[in-house]
Amino acid sequence: MRRASIVFAITFFGLLFASVAINHTQSVSLWPLARSYVELVPRELGAPNVITGILLNYRAFDTLGEVAVLFMVAAGVGLVLGRQPNPTVADPPETARPSSEIVQIATRILAPLISVFAAYIIMNGHISAGGGFQGGAVLASCLILWLLADAQFQVDVKLLGLLESVAGVLFVLVGIAGLIFAGGFLDTRVLPLGQLGAFFSAGAIPILSLLLGIKVGCELSVILARFRA
């Protein structure tokens, strides 16, 4: 019975993937909407990465809403788990089993590497694949590693909350600057567009990306720290 179900699952997925592979055809032209975005973003916003251009300019309000949703999640988790830790239920950190030496040393080597990678993703969002959301998530994964490696590691939730609020306020302020100096709320053309593909280019998109990265990283870190406590 078990064997039969395994064989069935393998054939099912095999057929599924085979049909995907067989039916795949390279699309030769873009849809009209996609074509207009592909032409507009490098010309109007100066960002080679079309997706970041869309997310942080045309749909920046939507991005702001997504970050607000994440903030609500963090607030909700804080409301449920943020009470004083219950000593009878939660393991006090002193008696928790320490992680092995291998994990601790690997963490010391990997944490800077992961942080640099996160910074790279955040700051290259307008040039190559990446952006604030992804970079912030990578940053939070670095914190998970620290929490796993060091049971005594204390996260300063208040500082993270402050950083997150400052980043959020600055994000909205950049948006208001767009309202005053450019075409509308969260218009990124308040700064010069610069040369296409350069590090300092694409108007305010790198700034928004950085603020987004800080905000998402702090929010996810707060959520993780709450679950640990």
Place this chain on the structure above:
Amino acid sequence: MAELVGSILILIGAFFHFSAGLGMVRMPDAYTRMQAGTKASTLGNTLVLTGLAFYHPGWTLKLVLIIYFVLMTNPVSSHALARAAHFIGIPMAGNSGIDALRDAQQTKRSDP
């Protein structure tokens, strides 16, 4: 020529990935499954990425970084998982014979 070498490397890597998947199905207990999944997929990843470097010589540095990252993370995470599984008492397959971690803890406990 370079593309042929790259293709062969990717093919060998795919074979190791396949053996990792086979090990996950066929191995008798959690530890050996973890071992099969980690060892074979680490080597498979390395080979596939090396083969990719033959196709796109411009990507070599980035691929070396990814290989380094996989070599660092994959064994360590598997080690942490296996250790945690051992501590919460997940049984080994009957014919394993040796349990070095338990023996090490017993000697540590008996001589203070």
